[in-house]
Every structure is written in structure tokens, then in C-alpha cells.
Amino acid sequence: MSDARIPLPFHEAAPAALEDGQLRRNLAHVTTSIRAKRADATAELPDWEALRQAGKAIKDHTLRNLGTYLRRLEARVEAAGGTVHWARDAAEANRIVRDLVAAEGVREVVKVKSMTTDEIDLNGALAEDGVVAIETDLAELIVQLAEEPSSHILVPAIHKNRAEIRRLFLEAFDLPPEALSDDPAELAGAARRFLRERFLEARVAVSGANFAVAETGTTCIVESEGNGRMCTTLPETLITVLGIEKVVPTWRDLEVFLQTLPRSSTAERMNPYTSFWTGVHGGDGPRAFHLVLLDGGRSATLADDVGRATLRCIRCSACLNVCPIYERVGGHAYGSTYPGPIGAILTPQLRGEPRDGELPYASTLCGACYDVCPVAIDIPSILVDMRRRTVDARRAERALPVGDAVDAALRGAAVAFATPRRYEAAQRLARLGQAPWVRGGVLRNLPGPLAGWSDVRDLRAIPRQAFRDWWRERGGADGEGDA
Amino acid sequence: MSGDEARDAILGAVDAATDAVRDGDPDAAHATLARDYRSVGALDGAARLDRFEGRLVDYGVDVVRLRAADVADALGARLDRRRAAHVVVPRGTPDAWRPAFAGRTTVRDDAPHDALEAADATVSGCAVAVAETGTIALDGGPGMGRRAASLLPDVHLCVVRASQVVELLPEAQARLQEAAAAGAPITWISGPSATSDIELERVAGVHGPRTLVVLLVEDA
Missing domain, CATH: 1.20.5 (Single alpha-helices involved in coiled-coils or other helix-helix interfaces)
Structure with missing residues (x-):
């Protein structure tokens, strides 16, 4: 990745994103409409919760026994005429793909949208060899032409509107202005014509995959446009990069995820196309299939009892669409392939750069992400655990000076919240102490280090009478110890 | 190493x-x-076909319900309507459908990609179909052709027999188990290709066939 593309840390990128009115409008439109559709699509199934729990159980089981299933997958893929490669990190995965592409002697490969190849910046690595990776997913093509990273797992170009896309296409496809309106159907038609030639000429395709079945050695791609079918069917050589956590034990297990994934991601009963292939098949499809199994921080995440659940993720993006933070700042602010709530826990674990340490704080802990997750990842609990680790690590490094205001306040809060008696005493004290700063029931312009808090947040003043006092006055039983 | x-x-x-x-x-x-989700459907035959048809209509699929004896005529009529002079007819296509291709140029599914690309339409059967999700599954068996055949032409006409329609996805997965274990390439198709990548507005037809026609045979 070149220096120019190293993204800003979240606390710098987020305020800039909040200033972008167009981005705010696009995001609000997309997240609101897809939230409502997803709710309908999942409510339609009487057994939604059972599917969700089964998905969780299958993924947990697979992760606990990952070694068994990876070895089985490898054996089945090779028995079906495929070649399996192993890559410890992004550099190894990219090296493998670069060597395979070089062996074919091509300057151009077609590529189907894949989070994993984004994660390892495969396109950048291929470019070093002068190989162009043509993104064939419409949204990926748009962001590729705009030379921007994607901003959403599912709809990478949601930050672009139709007028912007038209301008990009006119330039990239070398068309006169009258040749193309900003009607989405016309824009899609232009992409179809441009890419059809590429599909027919391409000798090598690179893809990710949604699932791989250990039992049968089958790889699976879920998509809408048909570019996935094109890439996995027409070229002579297919290279698929797969995170090791994407394996499932049996063919039957797919019946769970292929119900929950489309309804969670695009809010459809089923996505238009799902392709399954097993190694190579005489007379149908590529003559060579290479499966690159990528670790990239996954085995380290697997070792962590809390973090392991993160690996259940099937990349549906439902958590992005319900997240109040994501809705306002968009995907770029996270500075990672994986934005939103899942990105806030996945990125620090997989990538683990120092700057990622602040991502778990990009959340209100409202829990909406957990509610919609089709594999029931308790994202809020993992966020809290990761925050704890960040603080512990800073304390251990003595990076936290004695007298750090936030740390002191939180330690104080821990003491105050420990028993009801202390809590009430603290409340009384605060009621007296807050008086100079209360304006219209809201605390404003707090002094010293607290100013940063009250400048950007509306904090309700502590009321004259607390609920607990009111309750006692009316003769209510003391709740202490009661259920 | x-x-x-x-x-x-x-x-x-x-x-x-x-x-x-x-x-x-x-x-x-x-x-x-634990698998506490539904794995066996509850709808009777007629209700199952109605649901399948309803789902397909939602996806913008042109659905025809007909009897086995009428398949050739219906195929011919649909091909005429699409002005399909050049048709992919996979190996293993039932002889009874042949009259539909009279007067048209036909190519087999194992023709080179550019020959398939030049065709106006493709005809196929299917392995199984799912009512609840409006899904058709092709596994490359007789009459289904290799994958490129149902991908490159702009129109796909798929003949689905009533006995191939199950209600739920798990029932279909069970029927496809053998083909999957044998390494057959499998494609699920649920409506024409589509994208919502531009301002979330659904556009039917990007790279796959922009028109999907399902001929649902009620007595087979």
C-alpha cells in the first residue's frame, strides 16, 4: 500500500466524514431503506432465530475443530483436481497469486468482489508486476475507476451518486456525453458491454469465496450480477483466496447460511446467483483451480476465547446498516477493508496496528449489531473486552500517567457504582456540585478536562429528585437485593 | 519448500x-x-407451486404454467416473442421439445464460448427448485448444459417439472447432495441477474441473462 493510501486514524477521519453532506445523505438513504427491508425479510421466516442459532453453533463447532476441517478441505480439493496453497500473511498470499499469474503470462486478470483480496491489497501487489486486476462487480468497478477504497462491505459505492458514476463511466469507457444518461439501468448496461469483452478474453480470474465445504471440497460464491458466474466459469485458470475461517464441515451446513446470508445482507429471499464448484470439472469451467488459504491473523484470533466469536462472521454487513456510528461517518473513516461494528472488532484482531486500538471506541454499545447478526456475534461484549485490553495495555506500559483525567474519572466511577449506597452518595454530591454549569436542564461548558465532553455532547443534569428517592417517598420497597 | x-x-x-x-x-x-429450523415443508402440491410462481414473479421472472404436452409449443412461442433465431440446446434435451427449435439455428452447450455468446437464448431443464426462495438449481446433468451455456445468452428459458419443486432450501440441499459429492458444478438461479449498486435502485440484468423465463410443468 502506498503512503498516500494510508488512511487517517478514526478520530481524525470521522469529523471530516461528518462534514460531507453528500456522504451523509447517501448513507442515511441506504442504511434506512436496507434496515427496513432486512427486518421484513427476516420476519418472514418463522424459524429465523433457529437458523441464527444453528449458524452460530455450526461456526463455533467448525472453529473449535478448524484443523480437522482445513485438512479435509485440502484433501478433497486436491482429489478433485485443484491445488491448495497456504499463506501465513498478506505478503505470502500475494506472492503465491503473483507467481501463478506470472506463470500464465497474462497482463490482465478479471476479479470478482472479494473482501479477502481487499484485505491483502492483492490489486496493489499485482500492479507491481504490471498486471491489471479488473474489478467486475459494478460497485467495485466504480470505486476502482474513482481510485478510492470501498466504503461498505455489500454496497462499496454507496458514497457515490448516479451523476458521479456517469462522469466516471464516460471517461473510463471513452464515451461522448450524449451516449449515456444517469439512469441506473443505462449505467449498468454500459458496464455490461465494457466487461463482457473482458470476461471472454480473460485467461485468469481471481476471486474470494463465501464458503468452502470440507466434506466435498466445494467452494461457493454468493452474488447478484453474474460477474461471479463469469469469473468462475469462463477463464482457463481460477485463483480463489479464502480466509481459513470460511470453511464449513458439510454440504448440508450451507442450507443454514444460504438462508441467513441473503436476507441479512441484501434483504432478499435469495440472491440472484450462487455458484458452487469443486476443483476442476472436465468440459465445464476452468482447467486449473488454485485455492489459496490465508491465515492473516486468524489463527491468533482463534486462540483468544473472547475474540474467536469474531471469526463466525459471514460478511453480510447487516451490522453496518444498523450502526448509528456507521450511518453517520461511513466506511472510509474506519480505515480498513472491514468497517462498521464488525470491522471495529475484526480489524484490530486481524491487522492489529497501533492505530486500530481506537476502533473499539467507535461505538455507542447500543447492541443493535448483535440483534441483527445472523451468526449471533455478541459484538458489544467483544468491544468492551477490547477496550479493557487497550486500557490494561496502556497501564502496563505506564503510558497512562497518574492523574490522567479519563482514567481517574473511570476509576472513580467504578468505586461509586460498586454499591447502591456509594452510588447515591455520589449522586447527592454531584447534584450539589453541578449547579454552576446547568443551563436549561443540560450540563454545559464543564471546567478543565471535562470541557471536551460537554462541548460535543448533551449531558442531562442530575435531577433534583432521583427515581430511587421518589420511589421510597411513595412507600415502594427498597430494591436492593430484589429481582 | x-x-x-x-x-x-x-x-x-x-x-x-x-x-x-x-x-x-x-x-x-x-x-x-441443534438444527431446530424447518427442514421439511408443510405446503401441499398446489400451494407449493403457487408459492414458487409468486416468488418468481416478485423477481421479475416470466412464468408460464402448462402441461407436459404443451412444452414444445410454449417454448416456440417464447422464443418467437424474444426473436430468438439462434438457440443453445444442451445435450440431453428431451426430443419432445425439438419442434420448438425448427427453423432456428441451434448450438450445443459444449460449443466454444464465442458461439454461445452469439446465441440469443438458451433452453434448459433443472435439477431441483425451491418454492420459498424462488430458486432453480442446475447441476450440469442431462438437458442442463455446461455453465457457460446458461450464462452467456441474454435469455434463459428453464423448464421446471412440478415434481422437482420442493418447498424449503434444506430439502433442495438434500437432493443436491449426491451431485455435490460427485464434484458437479452447481448453480442456483433466483431471478434474472440484478444489481442495486447505484443508489440502491434495483436494475434487472447486469452480466447474466437479463430475461429469465420459467415454464412450470404441472403434470410431470
């Missing part, structure tokens, strides 16, 4: 990471996982 080194390192790390939590017999543990 560095490849083996990476393999050993990854599997070693995975095994170490799961040392305390893995099952003695993973397959036995897998067999006991």
Missing part, C-alpha cells in the same frame, strides 16, 4: 489455538448440533 513450511505453520497455530476446545470426534460432535 516454503509452501509446506507455511502449511505446517498455519495448521500448527490452528491446532495450538484450539487445543483446549476441540472435540475428540468432530464428526460425531457435528452430528449432534
Whole structure:
């Protein structure tokens, strides 16, 4: 990745994103409409919760026994005429793909949208060899032409509107202005014509995959446009990069995820196309299939009892669409392939750069992400655990000076919240102490280090009478110890 | 070799990471996982076909319900309507459908890609179909053709027999188990290709066939 593309840390990128009115409008439109559709699509199934729990159980089981299933997958893929490669990190995965592409002697490969190849910046690595990776997913093509990273797992170009896309296409496809309106159907038609030639000429395709079945050695791609079918069917050589956590034990297990994934991601009963292939098949499809199994921080995440659940993720993006933070700042602010709530826990674990340490704080802990997750990842609990680790690590490094205001306040809060008696005493004290700063029931312009808090947040003043006092006055039983 | 080194390192790390939590017999543990979701449908035959048709209509599929004896005529009429002079007819297509192709140029599914690309339409059967999700599954068996055949032409006409329609996805997965285990390429199709990538506005037809026609044979 070149220096120019190293993204800003979240606390710098987020305020800039909040200033972008167009981005705010696009995001609000997309997240609101897809939230409502997803709710309908999942409510339609009487057994939604059972599917969700089964998905969780299958993924947990697979992760606990990952070694068994990876070895089985490898054996089945090779028995079906495929070649399996192993890559410890992004550099190894990219090296493998670069060597395979070089062996074919091509300057151009077609590529189907894949989070994993984004994660390892495969396109950048291929470019070093002068190989162009043509993104064939419409949204990926748009962001590729705009030379921007994607901003959403599912709809990478949601930050672009139709007028912007038209301008990009006119330039990239070398068309006169009258040749193309900003009607989405016309824009899609232009992409179809441009890419059809590429599909027919391409000798090598690179893809990710949604699932791989250990039992049968089958790889699976879920998509809408048909570019996935094109890439996995027409070229002579297919290279698929797969995170090791994407394996499932049996063919039957797919019946769970292929119900929950489309309804969670695009809010459809089923996505238009799902392709399954097993190694190579005489007379149908590529003559060579290479499966690159990528670790990239996954085995380290697997070792962590809390973090392991993160690996259940099937990349549906439902958590992005319900997240109040994501809705306002968009995907770029996270500075990672994986934005939103899942990105806030996945990125620090997989990538683990120092700057990622602040991502778990990009959340209100409202829990909406957990509610919609089709594999029931308790994202809020993992966020809290990761925050704890960040603080512990800073304390251990003595990076936290004695007298750090936030740390002191939180330690104080821990003491105050420990028993009801202390809590009430603290409340009384605060009621007296807050008086100079209360304006219209809201605390404003707090002094010293607290100013940063009250400048950007509306904090309700502590009321004259607390609920607990009111309750006692009316003769209510003391709740202490009661259920 | 560095490849083996990476393999050993990854599997070693995975095994170490799961040392305390893995099952003695993973397959036995897998067999006991709770699956409290529906795996057998509840709709009777007519209701199942109605649901299938309704889902397809929602996706913008042109659906025709007909009797087996009328398939050739219906295929011919639909091909005429699409002005399809050049048609892909896969190996294993029933002879009874042949009259539909009279007067048209036909190519087999194993023709080169550019010949398939030049065709106006493709005709196929299917392996199984799912009512609840409006899904058709092709597994490359007789009459279905290789994958490129149902992908490159802009119109796909698919003949689905009533006996091939199950209500739920798990029922379809069970029927496809054998083909999957044998390594057959399988494609699920649920409506024409589509995108919502531009301002979330659904556009039918990007790279796959922009028109999908389903001929649903009620007495077969």
C-alpha cells in the first residue's frame, strides 16, 4: 500500500466524514431503506432465530475443530483436481497469486468482489508486476475507476451518486456525453458491454469465496450480477483466496447460511446467483483451480476465547446498516477493508496496528449489531473486552500517567457504582456540585478536562429528585437485593 | 519448500489455538448440533407451486404454467416473442421439445464460448427448485448444459417439472447432495441477474441473462 493510501486514524477521519453532506445523505438513504427491508425479510421466516442459532453453533463447532476441517478441505480439493496453497500473511498470499499469474503470462486478470483480496491489497501487489486486476462487480468497478477504497462491505459505492458514476463511466469507457444518461439501468448496461469483452478474453480470474465445504471440497460464491458466474466459469485458470475461517464441515451446513446470508445482507429471499464448484470439472469451467488459504491473523484470533466469536462472521454487513456510528461517518473513516461494528472488532484482531486500538471506541454499545447478526456475534461484549485490553495495555506500559483525567474519572466511577449506597452518595454530591454549569436542564461548558465532553455532547443534569428517592417517598420497597 | 513450511505453520497455530476446545470426534460432535429450523415443508402440491410462481414473479421472472404436452409449443412461442433465431440446446434435451427449435439455428452447450455468446437464448431443464426462495438449481446433468451455456445468452428459458419443486432450501440441499459429492458444478438461479449498486435502485440484468423465463410443468 502506498503512503498516500494510508488512511487517517478514526478520530481524525470521522469529523471530516461528518462534514460531507453528500456522504451523509447517501448513507442515511441506504442504511434506512436496507434496515427496513432486512427486518421484513427476516420476519418472514418463522424459524429465523433457529437458523441464527444453528449458524452460530455450526461456526463455533467448525472453529473449535478448524484443523480437522482445513485438512479435509485440502484433501478433497486436491482429489478433485485443484491445488491448495497456504499463506501465513498478506505478503505470502500475494506472492503465491503473483507467481501463478506470472506463470500464465497474462497482463490482465478479471476479479470478482472479494473482501479477502481487499484485505491483502492483492490489486496493489499485482500492479507491481504490471498486471491489471479488473474489478467486475459494478460497485467495485466504480470505486476502482474513482481510485478510492470501498466504503461498505455489500454496497462499496454507496458514497457515490448516479451523476458521479456517469462522469466516471464516460471517461473510463471513452464515451461522448450524449451516449449515456444517469439512469441506473443505462449505467449498468454500459458496464455490461465494457466487461463482457473482458470476461471472454480473460485467461485468469481471481476471486474470494463465501464458503468452502470440507466434506466435498466445494467452494461457493454468493452474488447478484453474474460477474461471479463469469469469473468462475469462463477463464482457463481460477485463483480463489479464502480466509481459513470460511470453511464449513458439510454440504448440508450451507442450507443454514444460504438462508441467513441473503436476507441479512441484501434483504432478499435469495440472491440472484450462487455458484458452487469443486476443483476442476472436465468440459465445464476452468482447467486449473488454485485455492489459496490465508491465515492473516486468524489463527491468533482463534486462540483468544473472547475474540474467536469474531471469526463466525459471514460478511453480510447487516451490522453496518444498523450502526448509528456507521450511518453517520461511513466506511472510509474506519480505515480498513472491514468497517462498521464488525470491522471495529475484526480489524484490530486481524491487522492489529497501533492505530486500530481506537476502533473499539467507535461505538455507542447500543447492541443493535448483535440483534441483527445472523451468526449471533455478541459484538458489544467483544468491544468492551477490547477496550479493557487497550486500557490494561496502556497501564502496563505506564503510558497512562497518574492523574490522567479519563482514567481517574473511570476509576472513580467504578468505586461509586460498586454499591447502591456509594452510588447515591455520589449522586447527592454531584447534584450539589453541578449547579454552576446547568443551563436549561443540560450540563454545559464543564471546567478543565471535562470541557471536551460537554462541548460535543448533551449531558442531562442530575435531577433534583432521583427515581430511587421518589420511589421510597411513595412507600415502594427498597430494591436492593430484589429481582 | 516454503509452501509446506507455511502449511505446517498455519495448521500448527490452528491446532495450538484450539487445543483446549476441540472435540475428540468432530464428526460425531457435528452430528449432534441443534438444527431446530424447518427442514421439511408443510405446503401441499398446489400451494407449493403457487408459492414458487409468486416468488418468481416478485423477481421479475416470466412464468408460464402448462402441461407436459404443451412444452414444445410454449417454448416456440417464447422464443418467437424474444426473436430468438439462434438457440443453445444442451445435450440431453428431451426430443419432445425439438419442434420448438425448427427453423432456428441451434448450438450445443459444449460449443466454444464465442458461439454461445452469439446465441440469443438458451433452453434448459433443472435439477431441483425451491418454492420459498424462488430458486432453480442446475447441476450440469442431462438437458442442463455446461455453465457457460446458461450464462452467456441474454435469455434463459428453464423448464421446471412440478415434481422437482420442493418447498424449503434444506430439502433442495438434500437432493443436491449426491451431485455435490460427485464434484458437479452447481448453480442456483433466483431471478434474472440484478444489481442495486447505484443508489440502491434495483436494475434487472447486469452480466447474466437479463430475461429469465420459467415454464412450470404441472403434470410431470
